[in-house]
Amino acid sequence: xxxxxxxxxxxxxxxxxxxxxxxxxxxxxxxxxxxxxxxxxxxxxxxxxxxxxxxxxxxxxxxxxxxxxxxxxxxxxxxxxxxxxxxxxxxxxxxxxxxxxxxxxxxxxxxxxxxxxxxxxxxxxxxxxxxxxxxxxxxxxxxxxxxxxxxxxxxxxxxxxxxxxxxxxxxxxxxxxxxxxxxxxxxxxxxxxxxxxxxxxxxxxxxxxxxxxxxxxxxxxxxxxxxxxxxxxxxxxxxxxxxxxxxxxxxxxxxxxxxxxxxxxxxxxxxxxxxxxxxxxxxxxxxxxxxxxxxxxxxxxxxxxxxxxxxxxxxxxxxxxxxxxxxxxxxxxxxxxxxxxxxxxxxxxxxxxxxxxxxxxxxxxxxxxxxxxxxxx
Numbered sequence: 064x065x066x067x068x069x070x071x072x073x074x075x076x077x078x079x080x081x082x083x084x085x086x087x088x089x090x091x092x093x094x095x096x097x098x099x100x101x102x103x104x105x106x107x108x109x110x111x112x113x114x115x116x117x118x119x120x121x122x123x124x125x126x127x128x129x130x131x132x133x134x135x136x137x138x139x140x141x142x143x144x145x146x147x148x149x150x151x152x153x154x155x156x157x158x159x160x161x162x163x164x165x166x167x168x169x170x171x172x173x174x175x176x177x178x179x180x181x182x183x184x185x186x187x188x189x190x191x192x193x194x195x196x197x198x199x200x201x202x203x204x205x206x207x208x209x210x211x212x213x214x215x216x217x218x219x220x221x222x223x224x225x226x227x228x229x230x231x232x233x234x235x236x237x238x239x240x241x242x243x244x245x246x247x248x249x250x251x252x253x254x255x256x257x258x259x260x261x262x263x264x265x266x267x268x269x270x271x272x273x274x275x276x277x278x279x280x281x282x283x284x285x286x287x288x289x290x291x292x293x294x295x296x297x298x299x300x301x302x303x304x305x306x307x308x309x310x311x312x313x314x315x316x317x318x319x320x321x322x323x324x325x326x327x328x329x330x331x332x333x334x335x336x337x338x339x340x341x342x343x344x345x346x347x348x349x350x351x352x353x354x355x356x357x358x359x360x361x362x363x364x365x366x367x368x369x370x371x372x373x374x375x376x377x378x379x380x381x382x383x384x385x386x387x388x389x390x391x392x393x394x395x396x397x398x399x400x401x402x403x404x405x406x407x408x409x410x411x412x413x414x415x416x417x418x419x420x421x422x423x424x425x426x427x428x429x430x431x432x433x434x435x436x437x438x439x440x
Contacts, residue, residue: 116144121236128257134264142260142270146232149225153239155277156248166387167412174416175423179213183424184431186218186310193298193311201318202328208317210421211407215285222283222307223276231256231279231288255279258288282306283313284320294320324406327399332418333382334359334375334396340366348381353411355380355399362396369396382411 115121125143129136187194187209194205216222234252238245259279263270275281279288283306286295295304298315306313340348344365348357355378359369367381377399384393397411404414 113148114144115146115148115232115236116140118236121146121232124236124253128253128260132257132261134261138264139260142228142263143232143256145271146228147226148237149229149233149277152225152230152233152277153237156234157239157242164387165385165412166389167384167393167415168386168389170412171416171419174214175419179217179420180423180427182218182220183209183213183420184428186212187424187428188431190310190314193314197298197314197318201315201322201326203318203321203326204421206421206425207321207332207404207417208314208421209424210417210419211317211404212283212313213420213424214413214417215280215407216283219283219307219310219313222274222285223280224274225277225279226271227259227273227275227279227281227288228256228270230275230277231259234278252279255288258292262288262292283310284317286316286320290320291316294323320407321403324403325399326403330377330398330400331372332398332401332404333415334372334379334398335370336362336381336394336396337368337370338366338394339368349383351380353380353382353397353402353405353409353414355397355402357381359396367394367396372396382415384411384415 121143122140125140126136128134128143129139187205194208197203197208198205212218231252235249235256238249238252242248256279259270259273273281276285280286281288281291284295286306291304291306295306295312295316296319297304297312299309299311301309304312304316306316348362348365348367351357357365357379358377359372359375359379362369362379362381363373369375369379372379375398380397380402382395382397382401384395386392395415397414401411401414401418404417405411407413407417
């Protein structure tokens, strides 16, 4: 990777624009549920309209966050106390029921499709200079940046309409217990909630003015609060970081995120695989999931020949793309750059959708450019 100089990030710059960014979005109301007593709701399923001020565990969490981060306890209690339980959020983060069959073909069709491709071409054309500059500065291909923003928000069209404070409070205090990683995910979201509160306190903005996804992600790039604080950059040079309105800031921030998560300049993302592995060999290749763990030679010795990368010595992962009833399982070899894409979302389906959407948008963009040049006198 080439050395990279990040743009100057003004102190608390990312938050300066948030109060301006989403005031036009409508408030999302939680789905109604049968009324319950406050005590019963706190112990099991909260009522849909509950404010967390009535929850002793919420006030205890507020006190802990205030002490740990040096914020006034009364202010943190007031902010967290105003947050509301969103009944749909735990349902949205609950994994599919056992027996759910993964299907790469169906998943891909949700993202690599005409609406996103056309929107991506428009986005590329409108932001060509920023994309070229990001490629030069961060060594992350424009295709990958465009693929991420397209998959995440259709280039800013769908950035989320949940109050981020409500979403993060719900996931911090009522994460579904049946989730296989409930404890770890609860701690993760509590860290994100603490960062949201800390940044709002330092900057003096109203955290309830900020809207995003049901998981608390914000802007065109759908950054969580800690990622925004750590990786977002002012790429348009206006003195603030605004991924809600500034495509340039989103482009530079996504590229900077990848650099921070191990993107390697010049490496491919995937190789095709001639798959002959069966039984124990296949199980051993699949065991690390998407974590690169084998050389091409090691994969070949187990029956998975890496096409076009037979001499590749950097670590690879066997990527398994199940297709359910749509067809046979497909296989790829994923590099460290493929793994870097999954730092956005731990999913091979997600990462490959980003790659393929970016490629299709780039092809369509070049076709439009050629057609425009042909028509010009």
